[in-house]
Amino acid sequence: MRTRQFLRRGAVVALSALILTTAAQAQQAPAQQTPAQQTQVVLLGTGTPPADPDRFGAATAIVVNGTAYLVDFGAGVVRRAKAAVVDRGIAALDPVKLRVVFATHLHSDHTVGYPDLILTPWVLGRRVPLEVYGPSGIAHMTEHVIEAYREDFATRTKDRKLYTVGAFAEGHAVNAHEIKPGVVYKDANVTVTAFATKHAMESYGYRFDTPDRSIVISGDTNPTQATIDACRGCDVLIHEVLTHDWLSRRPDFHAYAAVHHTTTSQLTELAKQAKPGLLILYHASISWRPAVDSERSPQAVLLKEMAAYPGRVVVGRDLDVY
């Protein structure tokens, strides 16, 4: 794993040397909150590229013992995190506590919240660097995001006597870790194992093992044996999915979807082999309201297409907690 640190102090970018480290809304019941001591899955954003006001950009939080770990950072990630604090009582998602994040891949619908994740918690008072793990290119993206906000960093840090809230220099540093499959992160709460997925670019799914749960998240991917192997009876599998219903209206997307995404029938077969305790559908080709996007499928259609799956399955909504 290759790690680079990006930190701007005033107008100077300090780059550390390369370091090798070993290192169905109507049909389904509302998600139940689990006790705070137990691992929680918080769906911050279940959306896809369209600007759906009901489904923010892809972002998921795993919360263990008061610590949050994020997977992906799509549009609105920090405000969704704050909504989880205010509306779901999950204090670990307070923006200043967002510190460890994993990127499945670098498509914009999964990463356009990156400046927000670097800057907003820093402005609010985060004092420690952001640790980001992801595919090749995450270091390059990090470097350029930080450079893009050169003026912000400069102005917020120059007048420490006048500007005393937040903006501690260390809090806008980012340690970018470019990963390979295998264990990529481990602490007292969690072991995170990356597995290669099959998408339009280098991409990873992640398995989280915590003291009480095992959780696998697919990111965007074609069906892969690696996902099945990562789950193998895991407690929760969070997987992307496209409906045949939507694809029937989008013949232009068929060739791309056939190699980079997963249909309901493909996911049914995959999940039968993976055997998760709970299958959460996210990044799905649905909309909750026809006025938002009538081309996309209602969630009832999505569930109907998954009817042959014998296990427990739910359609994830933003701010659901499992």
Ligand SMILES: [Zn+2]
């Ligand atoms: Zn993608």
Ligand SMILES: [Zn+2]
């Ligand atoms: Zn995506």
